[in-house]
Amino acid sequence: MPNEGPYALLVEDRAAPLCVEAAWHTLTPTLNLTVRRDGADALAFVLDALRAHPPTLILLSLPLPGVDALDVVDGLKRHPVARMIPVVLLADDAPPTLVADAYARQANSLCLKPADPAARAELLRALLQYWLHAACYCPLPANIARRAARAADASLSLAP
Template sequence: MESKQFSARKSTALERSTHGVGSEESVRVLLIENDPDDARRAQEAFESVSTATTIEVRTDGEAALAYLEERADGSKPAPDLVLLALDLPAVDGFEFLEAVRGDEALVRVPVLVLTDSSAADDVAESYRRAANAYLAKPSDPGEFERVASAIEQFWFRRVSLPPREF
């Protein structure tokens, strides 16, 4: 059997941040989290990684969808990655996933569920609605740094992502 090799242009979030559009030099993350303590812990954890990261926080799914829709035409910088809590006011995490995956302009944005729930039903429903990954939020505040480091290593440095333009 003949083996074929395919070569695709690699575009990681880190490459895009250092060689991307304009003078922006950080990976952009949209954190959708209504617990202010968890939002602060996540922001502090990403400050500890070596990749420069800009984090925008929205406290509910409705505000997060509006944020993404404002960027869908490319006039404003879009996030490279979304971190999503499930238990949100207005539009919850599942509804957010469904809206993003149902919108042609937003469907390519990677969404990682980062939540308190480890319930099998929540995991299954998140993947059914096309989450890119499901991560349990750490109970130990110090563990947020390990999660941020794992996200950096995999999502910022290893995974090839679609172009920033939606």
């Protein structure tokens, strides 16, 4: 976990993070990227990060092994602090039922993942431009995040 400055969390189980990481550092050399491989690890990471330095943006790939990405969204959006972090879902395809479910669970965005590496880098550039420069987001001061995380540790679990 980065110690300071904004960073994004990418949750992706395939080899794609290597391509994304290369594009990421080309596009945003000052913005750190942290990668996790499954939903359970992502939830644990965010809960821990809320105590000190939460991510600025979360990118969740569909599908994920173990805990599904949509269940990760549910867990994040139930947490009083984590719910303020924008969550972007990245899917290979987007049938209407998936789109409806993603937004019903309060994902901030659902984007199609291009197969072409250049197109994927362009999508990443556009997402970063929007979420980190065009959109207004709520930075989470460390002291507020720590206090809220201690008060709501149990709420990040997947239990309803």
